[in-house]
Amino acid sequence: MKNLQKNDPAAYDAVKQELKRIREGIELIPSENFVSVNVLEAMGTIFTNKYSEGYPQKRYYGGNQVVDIVEQMAIDRAKELFGAEHVNVQPYSGSPANMAVFFALMEPGEKFMGLDLNAGGHLTHGSPVNFSGKLFHCIPYNVKKDTQILDMDEVREIALREKPKMILSGLTAYPRKLDFEAFQKIADEVGAYHFSDISHIAGLCSAGVHQNPVPYCDVVTTTTHKTLRGPRGAMIMSKIEDKYHDKYHPESKKNLAELIDFNVFPGIQGGPHDHITLAKGVAFGEALKPDFKNYAEQIVKNAKALADELISQGLTLVTGGTDNHLMVIDLCGNDLTGKGKEVQNALEKAEIYVNKNTVPYEPASPFNPSGIRLGTPAVTSRGMTENDMKIIAKGIADVVKNHEDETILNDVRKRMQELTSKYPLYSELDI
Numbered sequence: 001m002k003n004l005q006k007n008d009p010a011a012y013d014a015v016k017q018e019l020k021r022i023r024e025g026i027e028l029i030p031s032e033n034f035v036s037v038n039v040l041e042a043m044g045t046i047f048t049n050k051y052s053e054g055y056p057q058k059r060y061y062g063g064n065q066v067v068d069i070v071e072q073m074a075i076d077r078a079k080e081l082f083g084a085e086h087v088n089v090q091p092y093s094g095s096p097a098n099m100a101v102f103f104a105l106m107e108p109g110e111k112f113m114g115l116d117l118n119a120g121g122h123l124t125h126g127s128p129v130n131f132s133g134k135l136f137h138c139i140p141y142n143v144k145k146d147t148q149i150l151d152m153d154e155v156r157e158i159a160l161r162e163k164p165k166m167i168l169s170g171l172t173a174y175p176r177k178l179d180f181e182a183f184q185k186i187a188d189e190v191g192a193y194h195f196s197d198i199s200h201i202a203g204l205c206s207a208g209v210h211q212n213p214v215p216y217c218d219v220v221t222t223t224t225h226k227t228l229r230g231p232r233g234a235m236i237m238s239k240i241e242d243k244y245h246d247k248y249h250p251e252s253k254k255n256l257a258e259l260i261d262f263n264v265f266p267g268i269q270g271g272p273h274d275h276i277t278l279a280k281g282v283a284f285g286e287a288l289k290p291d292f293k294n295y296a297e298q299i300v301k302n303a304k305a306l307a308d309e310l311i312s313q314g315l316t317l318v319t320g321g322t323d324n325h326l327m328v329i330d331l332c333g334n335d336l337t338g339k340g341k342e343v344q345n346a347l348e349k350a351e352i353y354v355n356k357n358t359v360p361y362e363p364a365s366p367f368n369p370s371g372i373r374l375g376t377p378a379v380t381s382r383g384m385t386e387n388d389m390k391i392i393a394k395g396i397a398d399v400v401k402n403h404e405d406e407t408i409l410n411d412v413r414k415r416m417q418e419l420t421s422k423y424p425l426y427s428e429l430d431i
């Protein structure tokens with residue numbers, strides 16, 4: 001970054017500071033990851049300059065011969081990775097990807113089902129403050145109060161009663177596996193589209209560590225920057241045929257693939273970000289390599305090790321553990337109801353990065369929730385394994401139990417820095 005260093009020292013300095021922060025700290029926010037230097041390089045290319053509204057071979061601007069190759073490469077690799085019939089790699093991020101799907105499948109005011117936000121659903125799954133809850137009629141489904149686990153019989157009962165046009169399966173803070181086949185059966189039974197949002201678990205699904213919903217669903221969206229370890233962005237995968245064409249779109253000449261594409265561009269987006277498309281292709285290429293399967297398996301092993309040790313240290317986890325890459329500490333178990341923000345800040349002082357989160361049937365409020373969400377994708381990318389998770393879990397437990405004791409926070413911070421110093425991060429970068 002010699003040019004930035006010389007010509008914009010303030011911007012350069014910000015990069016240096018952030019690099020120091022991520023090198024020293026323990027990154028446990030489950031939606032974050034560390035992309036490869038290949039992905040970083042691809043994002044910093046001249047493709048940021050280009051306009052290419054439309055799709056490969058059907059553009060509204062000239063000079064897209066090379067961009068067509070780049071976009072087709074990303075599409076082909078994504079198809080291979082997930083076994084998808086159709087892929088749109090243009091969505092700017094997860095939320096716009098989901099918006100395009102809503103507009104493709106539903107009319108404003110129509111009914112759909114999504115996982116309750118407090119139980120681990122995403123804002124775009126029907127929250128009243130989000131377009132999905134404002135423009136569409138969300139019927140939430142929830143986890144069981146006693147087990148905090150999804151009950152598919154209950155999902156089915158709600159679907160039979162409400163007859164939604166779409167059922168959304170997906171999670172952002174639910175620590176257990178989703179049974180996409182069971183969701184699909186329910187959707188078929190009530191004649192609803194099945195839309196799955198695998199933003200968090202895409203890397204696990206592509207590697208076979210979690211069931212892949214693509215064979216079952218009408219539409220699947222995912223961000224590319226979480227477990228999939230690509231650039232910030234998203235994609236939409238779908239079947240080509242619209243199963244409910246005659247029922248829901250009798251006048252439309254478009255199949256499902258065309259409906260999705262049309263609702264991304266020109267529906268909600270203009271020109272795609274071609275430098276990000278290149279980086280998506282690079283990341284998909286990495287995820288296709290055998291090594292990525294080992295990575296995904298290690299994410300889950302690390303999550304289990306972290307969860308087991310947190311429980312041994314006397315903390316309570318939502319559902320009692322994890323099957324995927326994330327877990328939620330229920331602070332109510334340590335008399336810290338509504339103290340998620342305080343504990344998050346205390347952990348930050350110890351250079352452990354997590355985020356506060358609601359717990360199912362949250363007894364406090366979304367602003368002062370009672371949970372701490374954490375996960376292992378980023379520390380696993382650094383090369384950490386089960387033994388390191390034990391050290392981290394002990395540090396977390398010490399902070400949770402003593403979150404106002406600066407001496408202990410300082411001591412944990414030193415232990416965490418000692419650990420991270422053994423796992424160099426981005427040492428290849430010339431910054």
Ligand SMILES: *Cc1c(COP(=O)(O)O)cnc(C)c1O
Nearest residue numbers: 093094095122171172197199200
């Ligand atoms: C992260 C996430 C999104 C949103 O992605 P953004 O890129 O932040 O817009 C959507 N759905 C789920 C399930 C997510 O976890």
